[in-house]
Amino acid sequence: METYFLILISTVFVNNIVMAKILGLCPFMGVSKKLEAAIGMGLATTFVLTLASGASYLVNEYLLGTELFYLRTLSFIVVIAGIVQFTEMFIHKSSPVLYQVLGIYLPLITTNCAVLGIPLLNVQEQHDFVESLFFGAGGAIGFTLVLILFAGIRERLETCDVPAPFKGTSIAMVTAGLMSLAFMGFAGLVK
Amino acid sequence: MLAAIGVMTAIAVVVGVVLGWSAIRLKVEGNPLAEKIDAILPQTQCGQCGYPGCKPYAAAIAAGDADINQCPPGGEDGVKKLAELLGVEVKPLDETHGTPKPKSVAVIDEQTCIGCTLCIQACPVDAIVGAAKQMHTIVAAECTGCELCLPPCPVDCISMIPVACDLPHWKWKPPVFTLKLVA
Numbered sequence: 001m002e003t004y005f006l007i008l009i010s011t012v013f014v015n016n017i018v019m020a021k022i023l024g025l026c027p028f029m030g031v032s033k034k035l036e037a038a039i040g041m042g043l044a045t046t047f048v049l050t051l052a053s054g055a056s057y058l059v060n061e062y063l064l065g066t067e068l069f070y071l072r073t074l075s076f077i078v079v080i081a082g083i084v085q086f087t088e089m090f091i092h093k094s095s096p097v098l099y100q101v102l103g104i105y106l107p108l109i110t111t112n113c114a115v116l117g118i119p120l121l122n123v124q125e126q127h128d129f130v131e132s133l134f135f136g137a138g139g140a141i142g143f144t145l146v147l148i149l150f151a152g153i154r155e156r157l158e159t160c161d162v163p164a165p166f167k168g169t170s171i172a173m174v175t176a177g178l179m180s181l182a183f184m185g186f187a188g189l190v191k
Numbered sequence: 192m193l194a195a196i197g198v199m200t201a202i203a204v205v206v207g208v209v210l211g212w213s214a215i216r217l218k219v220e221g222n223p224l225a226e227k228i229d230a231i232l233p234q235t236q237c238g239q240c241g242y243p244g245c246k247p248y249a250a251a252i253a254a255g256d257a258d259i260n261q262c263p264p265g266g267e268d269g270v271k272k273l274a275e276l277l278g279v280e281v282k283p284l285d286e287t288h289g290t291p292k293p294k295s296v297a298v299i300d301e302q303t304c305i306g307c308t309l310c311i312q313a314c315p316v317d318a319i320v321g322a323a324k325q326m327h328t329i330v331a332a333e334c335t336g337c338e339l340c341l342p343p344c345p346v347d348c349i350s351m352i353p354v355a356c357d358l359p360h361w362k363w364k365p366p367v368f369t370l371k372l373v374a
Contacts, residue, residue, distance in 0.1 A: 063198045071195055075202055082206035086213055093217040 004134045009189070011138030017114045018146045019183035024114030028147060029172060031105050038151035040098045041105055042144025046137065048087050048109050049118060052080045053136025056119035057129050076119050077110075084110045114143055150179060225253035231272045233264045236315035237337030239289045244315060252277070263289040264336070268365075295353040296334040297341070301326050303348035310340035310349060 017023050024045075031041040056076045064071055088106050092099045099106070109115060118139045122132045153175055162171050229249035240261040242248040251257035252273070259273040260282050267284060274281040284291065299310075299319075306324040318334040321327030329349075340349050 059202065063201065068195055068198060071198060075199065078199075078202050078206060082210060085210055089210075089213050089217040092219050096219075 003131065007131060007134045008138040008141075011135055012142040012145060013183070013186040014189050016142040016146060016183050016186075017118065017139045018143055019180045020187075021117065022180075023117040024112050024143055027105060027108070027112055028143075028150065028176070029169070030108075031102075032147055032151040032154055032172070035148065035151045035155055037101050037105075038147045039144075040101050042140075042147045044087060044091065044098075044102060044106060045109055045112065045115070046140035046144055048080070048083055049115055049140035049143070050133060050137045051083050051087075052076075052115055053119050053122055053132045053139075054129065055079050055083065057122060057127070057132040060119075060123055061129075072120070072123065073116070076116060080115055080119075081110050114139065146179065146183075150176065153179075222250065222253050225250045227276060228252050228273065231265070231269060231276065232262060233269065233335070235264045235335035235337045237264060237335070237339060238315070239263050239337075241288065258282075258285065260285045261288045263291045266291040292336075293353045295336045295351040296331050297329050297336065297338070297349050298331075298352050299327055299329055300348040300350065301328065303346050305346055307345060309343040309345065313339045313343045315339060 011017070015021060018025065018028050027041055027045070031037050056079055059075050059079055060072060064075065084107065087109070088099075091102070091106065118136050119132075122135055125135075127135055150172075154172055157171055157175065166174065225246075226249070229246050232245040232249055234245050236244045238244065240248045240257065242251055242257070248257060248262070252259060259277065259279065260270050262269055263284060265273075270284060271281050297318075304321075304326050306321060306326060308321065308323050308327070310327060311319045311321060315337060316333055316335055318330045319327055319340065320330060336351065336354075338351060341347075341351070
C-alpha cells in the first residue's frame with residue numbers, strides 16, 4: 001500500500017510529468033487558455049493515460065516479452081491510438097458539450113508525448129501491473145493539476161498589464177518556467 | 192520475424208474489434224445533415240424564418256418541412272450555400288420573412304432605460320445584462336442583431352446601429368463576374 005501511495009506522491013509532485021520531465025508540453029501550452037477546457041482535457045488525458053499504461057503493460061508483458069522489445073514504441077502507439085479513438089466515441093456519446101470544448105485536442109491526445117512517455121517509463125522502471133496503473137494515474141493527475149493551475153494563472157494574466165513584448169505566449173512561457181522552478185521545491189520529498 | 196508480424200496483427204485485430212464494437216454501441220443519434228445546415232445558418236436566433244431559432248429551422252430543412260429561402264440574415268449568400276449543400280436549385284429570398292439588412296447590433300440608450308427587464312427576456316442569446324430597475328446594457332460581442340428586443344421595450348430606448356467596417360470586421364468582397372450575352 002505504501003509503495004502505491006509513494007508512487008502517486010512522486011508522480012504528482014516530485015517527478016511531475018510536465019514540470020520535471022518536460023513531457024506533454026503541447027497540450028500544456030495549447031489547452032491552458034480556458035480553465036474549463038483545461039479541466040476537460042485533464043480528465044480526458046487521465047482516462048486515456050490510466051487505460052494506456054495498463055494496456056501497454058499487458059502488451060509488453062504477455063505479447064512482446066524480452067525478444068520483441070524493438071516493437072515496444074510501435075505497439076504502444078497502436079494501443080494508445082485505439083484507446084484515444086474509444087475515448088473520443090465515449091465522450092461524444094456521454095458529454096457532447098465536453099466533446100465540443102475539447103475539439104481538435106481530443107484526437108491530439110494520441111500524439112501527446114506524456115501518454116507514450118509514461119508506458120515507456122513503466123517498462124524502464126520495471127513496474128508490475130498495479131504499479132503501472134498507479135504510475136499512469138499519478139502522472140495524469142499531475143498533468144491535470146499543473147494544467148489547471150497554469151490555466152488559472154493564464155486567465156488572470158489576461159487581465160494584467162503585461163508589457164507589450166511579453167504579451168500572449170511569451171509571458172505564458174515565462175510563467176511555465178517559474179512554475180517548473182516552483183515544482184523543483186518538491187525534489188527530495190520522495191525518492 | 193514471424194512472431195513480430197503475428198504480435199502486431201494480433202494487436203491490430205483486438206483494437207479493431209473493440210473499436211468496431213464501440214462504434215456500434217456508442218453511436219451518437221443525431222442528424223448530421225441538420226448539423227451541417229445549422230453550421231451554415233447565421234445563428235442570429237431571430238426567428239424570422241418562423242421557427243424558434245436556427246437549430247429548429249435547420250432540423251425543419253433537413254426533414255423537408257421548410258424551404259431554404261426563409262432566412263433574411265443569411266441573405267442570398269446563405270441560400271446559395273444551402274442550395275449547394277442540399278443539391279437543389281437556388282431561389283430568391285422569400286420576402287414574406289423579411290429582407291436582409293446590414294449587420295448591426297442593438298444599443299440601449301441608457302438615459303432612457305427604465306430597467307423593466309423585458310428586453311432581457313426577449314434576447315435569444317443572453318446578450319443583455321441588467322436587473323430590475325437597474326440600467327441595462329448590451330454586450331456588443333454577443334449581440335446578433337436579431338431585433339427581437341425592439342418590440343417589447345416600453346420606452347423605445349433600443350436602436351439598431353450598423354456595424355462599421357473597421358479592421359476586425361473587414362472582409363474581402365466576393366468576386367463579381369459580369370456575364371456577357373453572346374449573340
